Amino acid sequence: MxxxxxxxxxASQSGRSRVKPGELIWADVYTVMTMDYLGAGTFKQFRSxxxxxxxDKNRVICVSDHxxxxxxxxxxxxxNEWRKLVREHNITYFYxxxxxxxxxxxMVEQGHVLPGKISIGTDSHxxxxxxxxxxxxxxxxxxxxxxxxxxxxxxRVPEQICFYITGKWQPRIMAKDLSLYIMNMMRWNGHxxxxxxxxxxxxxxxxxxxxxxxxxxxxxxxxxxxGIIAPDQKTAEFLKGIAKDxxxxxxxxxxxxxxxxxxxxISNLSPMVSRPDKLDDVVPIEEVEGTPINKAFIGTCTNGxxxxxxxxxxILKGKQVHPAVNMWVVPASQQVYLEALKQGHIQTLIExxxxxxxxxxxxxxGIHTGVAGDGDVILSSGNRNMKGRMGSRNAQIxxxxxxxxxxxxxxxxxxxxxxx
Numbered sequence: 001m002x003x004x005x006x007x008x009x010x011a012s013q014s015g016r017s018r019v020k021p022g023e024l025i026w027a028d029v030y031t032v033m034t035m036d037y038l039g040a041g042t043f044k045q046f047r048s049x050x051x052x053x054x055x056d057k058n059r060v061i062c063v064s065d066h067x068x069x070x071x072x073x074x075x076x077x078x079x080n081e082w083r084k085l086v087r088e089h090n091i092t093y094f095y096x097x098x099x100x101x102x103x104x105x106x107m108v109e110q111g112h113v114l115p116g117k118i119s120i121g122t123d124s125h126x127x128x129x130x131x132x133x134x135x136x137x138x139x140x141x142x143x144x145x146x147x148x149x150x151x152x153x154x155x156r157v158p159e160q161i162c163f164y165i166t167g168k169w170q171p172r173i174m175a176k177d178l179s180l181y182i183m184n185m186m187r188w189n190g191h192x193x194x195x196x197x198x199x200x201x202x203x204x205x206x207x208x209x210x211x212x213x214x215x216x217x218x219x220x221x222x223x224x225x226x227g228i229i230a231p232d233q234k235t236a237e238f239l240k241g242i243a244k245d246x247x248x249x250x251x252x253x254x255x256x257x258x259x260x261x262x263x264x265x266i267s268n269l270s271p272m273v274s275r276p277d278k279l280d281d282v283v284p285i286e287e288v289e290g291t292p293i294n295k296a297f298i299g300t301c302t303n304g305x306x307x308x309x310x311x312x313x314x315i316l317k318g319k320q321v322h323p324a325v326n327m328w329v330v331p332a333s334q335q336v337y338l339e340a341l342k343q344g345h346i347q348t349l350i351e352x353x354x355x356x357x358x359x360x361x362x363x364x365x366g367i368h369t370g371v372a373g374d375g376d377v378i379l380s381s382g383n384r385n386m387k388g389r390m391g392s393r394n395a396q397i398x399x400x401x402x403x404x405x406x407x408x409x410x411x412x413x414x415x416x417x418x419x420x
Contacts, residue, residue, distance in 0.1 A: 001255060001257055002252070002253025002254060002255035002256040002257070003018055003019075003252070003253055003256055004160045004162075004196065004198060004252045004253075004256040004257075004258065005133070005198060005228055005230055005250060005251055005252045005256075006135055006158065006160065006196040006198065006226060006228055007019050007020075007021075007157065007160065007256070008116075008250060008252070008253075009116055009117070009118060009134075009135045009250070010025055010027060010118070010135065010155060010157055012116065013027040013028045013029075013117065013118050013135075014026060014027040014028070019157045020157060021157050021158060021159040021160065021259075022156065022157060022159075023156070023157045024154060024155070024156055024157075025154065025155050025156075025157060026152055026153075026154050027118055027152060027153060027154075027155055028118065028151060028152055029118050029119060029120050029147050029151060029152060029153050030059060030113070030114060030117035030118055030119050030134075030245075031059045031060070031061055031107070031112045031113060031117075031119040031120075032059065032060050032061070032119075032120055032121070032144055032147045032148050033060075033061045033062075033063065033103055033107055033112070033119070033120070033121035033122065033123075033126070034060075034061075034062060034063075034121065034122045034141075034144055034148075035062070035063045035064065035065050035066060035103045035121075035122065035123060036063070036064045036065060036066055036067045036068070036078065036079055036082050037066045037067055037078065038122045038123070038141055039062060039082045039085065039086070039122075040078065040081050040082050040085055041141045042122055042141040042144050042145055042148070043085040043086075043089070043145075044085075045141050045142055045144075045145035046145040046148050046149060048145075049145060049146070049149050051149040053089070054089055054091070054148045054149065055147075055148060055149060055150055055151035056151060057089070057090055057091055057092050058092045058093070058244070059112075059151070060089075060091055060148050061091075061093045061095075061103075061106070061107060061112050062082075062086045062091050062093070062094045062095070063094075063095045063100065063101070063102075063103040063106050063107075064079065064082070064095065064096045064097055064100045065100060065101065065102045065103050065106075065359075065360055065361050066360070066361045066365050066367060067079055067360075067367065068096075068097045068100050068358070068360050069097060069358065069360075071367065071368035071369070075367075079097075083096060093110070093112065095110075098334070099334060100333070100334065100358075100359055100360065101331075101332055101333025101334055101335065101336065101359045101360075102300070102301045102304065102332045102333065102359070102360070102361055103121060103123055103301075104121070104123070104125050104126060104128040104129070104213075104217065104301040105128075105213075105301055105304065105305070105332035105333045105336065106333055107119065107121065107126075107128075107129060108128065108129060108131060108132060108209070108213060109242070109333060109335055109336075110242060110244075111239060111242035111243040111244045112244060113129040113132060113134040113136065114132065114133075114134055114239070114243055114244070114245060114247040115132055115133030115134060115231035115235060115239075115247045115248070115249065115250055116133065116134070116231075116247055116248055116250045117134050117135070117247070118134065118135045118136075118137070118153075118155075119134050119135070119136055119137075120136070120137045120138070120139045120143070120144065120147060120153055121136070121137075121138060121139070121144075122138070122139060122140070122141055122144045123138060124138045124220050125138070125217050125220055125301050125302075125383065126138040126139075126220075127216050127217060127218075127219045127220045127224065127225075127226050127227045128213050128216050128217040128301060129216070130212075130216035130219070130226055130227045130228035130229060131209055131212035131213040131215070131216045131217075131229060132209065132212075132229075132231060132235050132238065132239065133228065133229065133230055133231035133235060133250060134228075135226050135228065136216070136226055136227075136228075137153075137155065137225065137226055138220065139153065156194070158194055158195045158196045158224075158225040158226065159194075159195045159196070159259045160195065160196045160198065160256070160257070160258045160259055161192065161195050161196060161197050161198070161224075161258060161259055161260050161261075161262070162198050162199075162200060162258040162260070162261040162262070163182065163197060163198070163199050163200070163201075163261075163262050163263075163264060164200050164201040164261060164262070164263045164264070165178065165199060165200070165201040165202075165203040165204050165263075165264050165265075165266060166201050166202055166203055166263065166264070166265045166266070166267075167202075167203055167264075167265040167266040167267035167268075167269075168203070168266070168267050169203065169206060169207075169266060170266075170267070170268075170269070170418075171418065172271070172311070172315075172403045172417040172418050173266065173269050173270075173271065173401075173403075174211065174214070174311070174401040174402065174403055175207055175210075175211030175212070175214040175215050176214050176272075176302065176303055176381065176400070176401035176402070177269055177270070177271050177272045177401050178215065178264070178266055178269065179214060179215050179217075179218045180272035180273070180274055180282045180399065180400075181264070181269060181272050181282070182222070182264070183218070183221070183222060183274065183279060183280050183282050184272065184280060184281075184282035184283070185262070185264075186222055186280075187280045188222070188223065188278075188279065188280045190223065192222045192223050192224050193223035193224075194223070194224070194225045195223075195224050195225060195259070196224065196225060196226050196227075196228060197219045197222065197224045197226070197227045197228070198227075198228050198229070198230075198252065198258075199212075199215055199216075199227070199228070199229045200229075200230070200252075201263075203266050204229060205232060205234075208234065208307060209234060209235070209238045210305040210306070210307040210308070211307070212229050213301075213305070214302055214303060215227060215229070216228065216229065217301055217302045217383060218302060218383050221279055221383055221384065230250065230251040230252065231247075231249055231250065231251075232249075236249075270284040270285055270286065270416075271284070271285040271400065271401060271403065271404050271416060271417060271418070272284060272285065272400070272401075273285050273287075273288050273398055273399065273400045273404065273414065274385055274398065274399035274400070275288065275385075275398060276385055276396040276397050276398060277385065277386060277387050277396075277397075278385075278386075279383075279384060279385055279386070279399070285400075285404065285414065285416050286416070288398070288414050289413075289414055289415065289416055290413050290414065291377075291398070291413055291414040292324075292377060292412060292413050293325060293377045293378065293379045293398070293408055293409075293412065293413060293414060294324055294325055294326065294376060294377055294378075294412075295325065295326050295327070295370075295372070295376050295377070295378040295379070296321070296325055296326070296327040296328075296378070296379050296380075296405050296406075296408060296409035297327070297328055297329070297330075297362075297363060297370060297378060297379070297380040297381065297382070297405065298312055298327075298328075298329040298330075298380075298381045298402045298405050298406070299328075299329055299330030299331070299332065299362050299363075299364065299381065299382070300330075300332070300361065300362070300364040300380075300381060300382040300383060301332060301361075301364075301383070302381060302382055302383040303381035303382070303401065303402050304329075304330060304331055304332030304336065304359075304381075305332055305336055306336050306339045306340050306343065306345070308381065308402040309329060309331070309336075309340045309345040309346070309349065309402075310340075310343065310345055311401075311402050311403050311406065312329065312345070312349060312354075312402050312403070312405065312406035313344070313345040313348040313349055315403060315406040315407055315410075315417055315420055316348060316349060316352040316354070316406050316409070316410065317348050317352070319352055319410050320352055320353050320410070321352055321353035321354060321409045321410065322409060322410060322411060322412035323412075324412045325409050325412050326355070327353065327354045327355065327405075327409040328354065328355040328356070328357060328369075328370050329349060329354055329355075329356055329357075330356075330357045330358075330359065330360060330362040330363075330369065330370075331356075331359045332359060333359050334359050336359065337358075337359055354409075357369050357370070363380075363390045363391070364380075364382045364383070364384075364389075364390065366388065366389055366390045366391045370390075371390060371391030371392075372390040372391035372392045372395035372397070373391060373392050373395065374392045374394040374395065375392075375394060375395065376391075376392065376395040376396070377395070377396045377398070378390060378395060378396065378397045378398065379398045379399075379400055379404070379405050379408050379409075379414060380397055380398070380399055380400075380405070381399070381400065381401065381402045381405050382397075382399060383399070384399075385397035385398065385399050398414065400414075401417075403417040404416075404417055407419075407420055
């Protein structure tokens with residue numbers, strides 16, 4: 001009986017020949033990430049263990065993302081405390097204001113997560129790391145602190161679910177549409193809680209790393225422990241020159257056992273939209289087309305990459321954002337911002353009437369940079385739309401792909417990008 005990709009990684013990193021779902025393991029972690037608003041608490045927990053040095057200064061990664069630039073005095077003070085703690089421990093990789101980005105984007109684009117290894121972070125969307133064949137897990141500050149001290153963390157081996165994706169990607173259909181389709185298909189019914197979601201098949205092989213990041217990113221919003229895609233030549237090209245260590249190709253055995261296998265043909269997939277307040281209330285765009293909006297947002301760790309801005313710029317080129325709509329975009333990192341500038345996407349978006357803000361989590365966390373007010377109807381490329389997620393509990397948040405956001409911003413209502 002063979003092993004899945006996740007089982008192989010958990011076995012190798014815990015010094016075993018094999019593991020099975022339900023087992024508890026004490027495993028090596030390759031990197032530990034913590035960020036500004038939880039970072040100080042994580043370091044305080046670390047110190048409470050009576051340890052003065054982290055297990056490896058090159059493999060504890062610190063990022064400022066939720067609170068930069070600080071929107072008020074309280075957050076500015078938090079950031080100052082955070083910076084002091086990071087510097088006291090001589091952390092090698094500190095992505096602070098000016099070098100910042102959303103932590104999960106930074107972890108992948110800077111080569112801090114690698115195929116065949118386990119990386120953890122103190123933010124729920126650490127599942128993103130599965131895009132390059134790593135096991136990415138979100139943990140609390142206590143587990144992160146222990147890992148910072150020991151280089152290890154405990155895990156329960158998850159049950160394994162496979163999504164086998166076939167068919168051809170059609171114009172302006174994106175990985176986000178597939179992610180939302182699966183959200184609608186599976187619903188939030190507890191079936192996927194603490195399970196691995198592995199994506200396989202020819203349509204997955206066609207996806208670039210950006211699309212794979214989107215898919216793995218949103219697995220946590222289905223309750224999954226991790227999302228993962230086996231590394232391939234695209235992974236190797238992406239990691240060339242940025243990987244911080246050696247790694248090997250790894251994949252599930254042909255006779256690996258899954259609790260369930262779901263096959264999806266994306267050939268006729270429509271743009272998908274999640275309706276306000278319930279992430280799994282997802283419908284094809286035809287059911288909500290024409291719904292008026294007054295705000296449009298592209299960004300977050302789900303869809304704030306160069307490829308996302310390229311799609312938006314292609315749709316908005318030579319056009320204008322509707323006068324009743326405020327549209328803004330926030331790159332997921334400084335590197336994304338710079339590359340989007342070089343490729344001309346930022347200029348195109350600005351010329352269309354789009355505001356651009358500095359890389360951060362921005363409005364996704366409802367902290368600053370575009371928070372929602374009473375009565376706002378927002379179309380966002382983010383990952384969550386519960387009441388109050390982006391600010392006011394009296395706002396409505398629809399979720400979609402960047403292509404749908406860009407097309408809808410032109411007309412002031414939810415619009416199918418395939419019609420432009």
